[in-house]
Amino acid sequence: MDYLRQVNAIIWKDLVVELRTRERVAAMGGFTVLVGILFNYAIDPTVVEPQAIAAGLIWMTIIFGGMLGLGRTFSLEEEEGAFQGILLSPIPRDAIFVGKVAANFIILTVVTALVFAVFALFFGLTFGGHPVALAGVVLLGILGFVALGTLFSAVSTRTSMGDTLLPILVFPLLIPVIIYGVTATATLFEGRPVAEVDGNIRMLGAFSAVALFAGAGLFRFVVEE
Amino acid sequence: MSAKIRWTGAVLGVLGLAMILVLHWMVFFWVPTERTMGVVQRIFYIHVPSAWVAFMAFGIVAVCSAIYLWLKDERLDMAAQSAAEGGILFTSIVLLTGPLWGRVAWGTWWTWEPRLTLTLLLWFIYVGYFLVRASTENPQRGKRFAAVVGIVGALDIPLIHLSVVWFRSLHPAPVVMKPEGPSLDPRMLATLFVGLGASTLIFLSFFLFRYGLERMRQASAHREMAPRETPAPEGAAQ
Amino acid sequence: MRIRLLTGIVLAAFVILLPDAGFAQGTADPSALANQSLRGYTHMFIAYAIAWAVVVGWVISIARRLARVEKALKE
Numbered sequence: 446m447d448y449l450r451q452v453n454a455i456i457w458k459d460l461v462v463e464l465r466t467r468e469r470v471a472a473m474g475g476f477t478v479l480v481g482i483l484f485n486y487a488i489d490p491t492v493v494e495p496q497a498i499a500a501g502l503i504w505m506t507i508i509f510g511g512m513l514g515l516g517r518t519f520s521l522e523e524e525e526g527a528f529q530g531i532l533l534s535p536i537p538r539d540a541i542f543v544g545k546v547a548a549n550f551i552i553l554t555v556v557t558a559l560v561f562a563v564f565a566l567f568f569g570l571t572f573g574g575h576p577v578a579l580a581g582v583v584l585l586g587i588l589g590f591v592a593l594g595t596l597f598s599a600v601s602t603r604t605s606m607g608d609t610l611l612p613i614l615v616f617p618l619l620i621p622v623i624i625y626g627v628t629a630t631a632t633l634f635e636g637r638p639v640a641e642v643d644g645n646i647r648m649l650g651a652f653s654a655v656a657l658f659a660g661a662g663l664f665r666f667v668v669e670e
Numbered sequence: 671m672s673a674k675i676r677w678t679g680a681v682l683g684v685l686g687l688a689m690i691l692v693l694h695w696m697v698f699f700w701v702p703t704e705r706t707m708g709v710v711q712r713i714f715y716i717h718v719p720s721a722w723v724a725f726m727a728f729g730i731v732a733v734c735s736a737i738y739l740w741l742k743d744e745r746l747d748m749a750a751q752s753a754a755e756g757g758i759l760f761t762s763i764v765l766l767t768g769p770l771w772g773r774v775a776w777g778t779w780w781t782w783e784p785r786l787t788l789t790l791l792l793w794f795i796y797v798g799y800f801l802v803r804a805s806t807e808n809p810q811r812g813k814r815f816a817a818v819v820g821i822v823g824a825l826d827i828p829l830i831h832l833s834v835v836w837f838r839s840l841h842p843a844p845v846v847m848k849p850e851g852p853s854l855d856p857r858m859l860a861t862l863f864v865g866l867g868a869s870t871l872i873f874l875s876f877f878l879f880r881y882g883l884e885r886m887r888q889a890s891a892h893r894e895m896a897p898r899e900t901p902a903p904e905g906a907a908q
Numbered sequence: 909m910r911i912r913l914l915t916g917i918v919l920a921a922f923v924i925l926l927p928d929a930g931f932a933q934g935t936a937d938p939s940a941l942a943n944q945s946l947r948g949y950t951h952m953f954i955a956y957a958i959a960w961a962v963v964v965g966w967v968i969s970i971a972r973r974l975a976r977v978e979k980a981l982k983e
Contacts, residue, residue, distance in 0.1 A: 593822075596818070596822070597822075600802060600815045600819070601802075603806065603811065603815075604806050604812075604815070605806070606801065606805045610798075610801060610802070610805065613801065614798045614801075614802070614819065616794075617791040617798070617830075618822065618823065618826045620791060620833055621829045621832070624833040624836070624837045625833060628837070628840065648829075651829070655826070655829065659825055663739075663818045663821060663822065666739050666814050666817070666818060667814065667815065667818055669814075707948075708948045709949050710948035710949075710951050713952055713955040716955065716959045717955070755966075756966070759963075759965075760962075762962060763958065763962050766958050767955040767958060770951045770952075770954055771951065774947055872963060876963075876966055876967065876970065879970050879974070880970055883970055883973055883977065886977045886978070886981065887973075887977050889981070890977050890980050890981050
């Protein structure tokens, strides 16, 4: 119970900061809408139907927008030297990690909902008949992405290259999320039965589990002095 | 450099060189030409062994990194770094020879063949390994970051492999790529094994020398940081 | 000197492979291409040359760094 309370403290702190400044959500939200606009001009609707490539477009927007926000996960701590304070407190390192992941996950979920809404509006998309399964696929995919991104954000924040290093570190490792996530999303968009994406959901779950455990275990080595 | 490292490295190197020469003889004078692809298929005998070394090296990086984080022994980090250096070089060989082969054999510079894709991603993971090492002001931090990259990379590579293979099964290639060709002549298999052995020996030999070099570098750095003997001040009491 | 040599090798490879660029625009018919065994030979030799260059390059790089460190240790 103690552990959960500590994790909650971290989540709460990050969300309150985010609610007050709204800087990450604003950046990611603005990015989403603008990318939607750009895509409208980048895709020729007479040649390719947006519905056919919707899954890929949506996921790439989530990933790119997500990277914007993930890069800032530890920026506040690093700038203000607040990290020392957190590290000196009795909160175990993996609790800090889990808390950060959870906060990022919540923020990215909000942004993802925005992505779906914006793309549905701009391109007249339909999302198939299995909203629960779709939500499951997307959320599991985001979870793995956020876990990986949070760990490497801690790494990149403390290098001289900063945020520019984050995509190089994260994108190669993100391939399974893209493959399983986009394929499952596209399958569900077509209205196909949930049973067909069963394997994908399992793999996304496995990926998220590995990312979370690895991140929680390795986080202490990233933040120790 | 410790005599043991130097000696083992030299022995492995000589053996490796001998096997390389045997390999070249086999490739250019002995092994039969593949039926459909022609002469260019012989690239297979350095392409596949290089890929084997690339992944083996990364395995070494991952294991050494994990134990390094656990035991904090600097020598493990030196080993990981040396393996990574060889690993990224052999990965580059795979990525350069693959398209040269594919262009003639299958008519295209690049294919999203699962193994080649995995190797390309491995190359980027190696790049990330070296980038985090180099871009921290505190070198100790850089070593730990690199170790984390190595470990997470190793954990993810099987998942990436599964996903790209599965993706390929959904979207089959227009041309079926069988590197060995439709028939795998026993002589081809033998040549391949010689190639595997040769490249492994070469890698291990240079890995040892690189490791020895790193040990010497650290020793040299420590010596520079050690306090020098201060000369007796002028006119001091004898 | 070394840079010129390297540039020469890269340019040679480029010139040899340039006709392939023409094919890249056209069809990719495997059997037609496989019949051009001369191109196959060129590609094969370049591939082996690259492998040798990389490995020998690593050897030279290690040897030079070793010489530098040994010199530093001697002082």
